[in-house]
Amino acid sequence: MSDIKYALYTSSKGFKVVGGIAAQFLKADGSVDANSYIPAGTDINMADKSINFTTGSLSRYENNSKVIHKVFQKFTDVAQTGILSIKFPQASISATMFDVTIKIYGYQARYLGNLRISFYKQTAILIHPSGHKAVLECSETFPTTVINAGLDAAGNVCINIGEATTFWNTNFAVEVERVGVIYTGRTADWSKGWSMTTETDTSTYQSILNIVPDIVASRTWVDQNNIGSIPKSATVLGSTDLNTVLTPGFYNQLTNSGSILANNYPLEGLFAGSLRVYRTISTGIVQEYQTRSSGGTVTFIRSTENSGASWTAWKKVLTSADFNPSNYYTQNETSNLFVKKSGAETISDTKTFTHSPVIPNGTIGTHAVNKNQIELSATQEGEGGQQLSISGNNAVSLTNFFVTSRDGTRNPNDIAPNSTPKRVRFDFAQSNTAGLKASGNYAGIMTYSPWDGTKASTGDSSYQLAFANQTGVDGAGIPMLKIRKGIDGSWSSLWYKLWSEGDFTSSNIQQWNYAYQYGLKLNQQFTTNSNSGLMIADNYFGGESGMIDESQKKFVAARRGEYYFYGSELDLFDGLNYHIDMRTFGMGREANGTDKLTVEGSVKASNNFKSEDESPDTLFIPDGRTSLLRDEIINDQPEYAIRLDPHEYVLDSFSSLGIDDRNRLIHIIGEYVKMVVDFKQVYPKQQIVIYNFDQNDGPMEVKIHGKTIYYIEPRSFLRLYVTKSLRVIAERLQSCDFVW
Incomplete structure (x- = not known):
């Protein structure tokens, strides 16, 4: 075609671009696309090209198994502490087995880790406790060997690495290189929605499973964690004598050539006794030891085969570390430092006993005496006080006449309710402290704790009385007494006043009596006009508040539910009823949300009804609106007659x-x-x-x-x-x- 043509429809057997080639495409704007494309459904030969993804992955499904590559990767430059949780949503709630490979690179702390973990998600909320395995290949500085698989509260599948205290230094990268899925959920797409976060609490998980990994580490790491002696802190898990303590020390290593002859074993015997020693080293490897004790020497045999054909043993050599002379006393030191069972001796310095010693009766004045030699007596309290007597070789008599007041911080709040259980104490306080609102300078505080003053004991309160001036100072004005209560370590901030004649007179009391006798009482009929039936009610019929007529069972002016009722009978709407929320009235019926007033029955007025504009040329019609009288029919004034016009x-x-x-x-x-x-x-x-x-x-x-x-x-x-x-x-x- 020599020119560009535009039409609604154009058809042809084909178009040819001058100078074009077969590998090019003609685009809609008339230009030529010279890019090369890979045909779908054919083998791909890309020559020297790369495939770059910003998202997505590569997967293959074959023989009831799906393998997904390049699933997830993330880099963070922020140091974090906690469990490194790699999560992905459940693409299927069906039972699914996973085989996941994760690579971790920590730049700042210089570590590498390669984790391969397998586990079985039996249901949407359960990781099955069997069939799991983990292999961790790591460098010497890798921060953890703790591996878990679980399902969090949101239902995400989680692979957790580390503990709440694990420190992940800055600049580390994580790559989920491969995910293999088999079993019922194998056809789902498990490559979407992966994320990584740090957590410190897995208590909300629906299911979590600890997987102790096999460790593949460097020779240096093995040497640091498994030296040629019994490793430190061996744990005794099974023994005929659980009180046996195996201490650390130096051990000579013995091996045999694999011969099964009995005389090739150590003289102490290989399997003598039933004590077994286990130790889990930092990589999670569990090592088992069997022991034989003979003549002060302990032999440990590790990694025995079932046949006993080969073994490695460590024989402990007792040294001064086991028997340090500085831990023992010489004969002279023993004579000078310890008390003999018999004979007179002088003991210097103060000695503290955790149990009371038995002391015989004293015979001279400088002797200590036992409890039985001391008598304590007290007289009954009376007008002369209470006399306390301690008798013995030196008698003492005390007579108690008064109770003293303390002059402490002068703040009653500093005395906790539980500070003096089962006691009464008196304190000197400032009148303006602790919210007393008293006049003058000082107040007296009595703290009474009849119980322990704690919720954990009886749960009952302690009390404080405050004696202070209500008005005046230096003896003038009216005194007052206030009370408050408290428990545990704090008091109520409210003081309750005890009223006296200083606050009201007998005339006031009589006036109150009249008010009660002739006044209005809640849920009782008015008494002045007897049999009126009227009363101020609150929930008398049920759910109402206001004035009611009890004899007529009517609401005079009361609220019940969403209505104000005026003259309506109980459970009826025969009076005037105002809906609080809709702000409309119903007369003889319930209100609606449209009309200000709806009426059940006819309405009669002595002076007619008026519209808002009060125009004489309008007329009310049944739907509530006004109709104009300006065309065929008019309001003929001044007679106000409606006529044809x-x-x-x-x-x-x-x-x-x-x-x-x-x-x-x-x-x-x-x-x-x-x-x-x-x-x-x-x-x-x-x-x-x-x-x-x-x-x-x-x-x-x-x-x-x-x-x-x-x-x-x-x-x-x-x-x-x-x-x-x-x-x-x-x-x-x-x-x-x-x-x-």
Whole structure:
């Protein structure tokens, strides 16, 4: 084609671009696309090219197994502490077995880790406890060997590496290199939605499984964690004597050539005794030891085969570390430092006993005495106080007459309710502290703790009384007494005043008596006019608050639910009812959300009803709106009579009359020559009568929309009728005359 053509439809057997080649495509804008594309469904030969993904993965499904490569990768430059949790959503809730390979690179701490983990998600909320395995290949500085698989609270599948305290230094990268899935959920796409975060709490997980990994580490790592002696802190898990303690020390390593001859074993015997020693080293490898003790020497045998054909043993060599002379006393030191069972001795310095020693009765004044040699007696409390007596070789008598007040911080809040259990104490306090609102400078505080003052014991309160000036100072004014309570370590911030004659008189009390006797009481009928049935009620009938008539079972003025009721009977709406939320009334019925007032029954008014604008040319109609009285029907004032109102037009001189009138009845009267009536607009169902009373025999011209439709002869009239479809009918011309 020599030029670009545009059309709605173009068809051809083909187009050819001048200078084009077979490998190119013609694009819609007329240009040529020279890019190369790989055909779908064929083998791919990309020559020297790479495949780059910003998202997505490579997967293959074959023989009931799916393998997905390049699933997820992330780099972070922020140091984090906690469990490194690699999560992915459940693409299927069906039972699925996973085989996942994860690579971790820590730049700052210089570590590499390669984790291969397998586990079985049996249901949407359970990791099966069997069939799991993990292999961790790591460098010496890798921060953890703790591996878990689980399902978190959101249902995500989680592979967790490390513990809540594991520190992941800055600049580390994680790559989920491969995910293999088999079993029921194998066909789902498990490559979407992977994420990585750090957590410190897995208590909300639906299911979690610890997987102890096999460790593949460097020779240096093995040497550091498995030296040629019994490793430190061996744990005794099974023994005929669980009180046996195996201490660390130096051990000589013994091996045999694999011969199964008994005389090739150590002289102490290989399997003598039943003590087994286990130790889990930092990589998670569990090592088992069997022991034989003979003549102060302990032999440990590790990694025995079932046949006992080969073994490795460590024989402990006892040294001064096992028997350090500095841990023992010499004979002279023993004589000088320890008390003998018999004989007189002098003991210097103070000695503290964890149990009471048995002391015999004293015989001289400087002897210590036992409890039985001391007598304590007390008289009954009386007007003379209470006398306490301690008798013995030196008797003491005490007489208690007074209770003292402490002058401490002068703040009653500093005395906790549980500070003096089962005690009464008195303190000196400032009157403006702890919210007393007292006058003057000082107050007296009595703290009474009849119980322990704690919730954990009886749960009962302690109390404080405050003696202070209500008004005045230096003995003037009115005294007052306040009380508050508290428990455990704090008091209530509110003091309750005890009222006295300083606050009210006997006349006040009598007035209150009158108020109670003759006043209004809740849920009781008024008493002055007996049998009235009226009362102030709160939930008397059920759910109401306000004034009710108990005898008539009516709400005088009360609220119940979402209504204010006025005169309505219980469970009825026969009075005036105001809906609080809708702000509308119902009279004799419930309110609605549309009308301000709805009435059940008729309404009678002595002075009529008025609309908002109070226009005399409007009339109420049954749907509640007002109708205008300005066309066929009018309000004829001053009689205020509603009458039929045909509109009348009079041509009392030579003129041209233009009419646009919606009225149904129209009369037009003309008395002069050259009269023209032009109807600018006609309306459905109009009846129009036009009279020509010209005295000079002149016709009257009639137009509609400016077009002449009729000439009315003198002393004649024409009647027009407009149909619903706006067609105009002219009746036969008839004569007419004035008769009065």
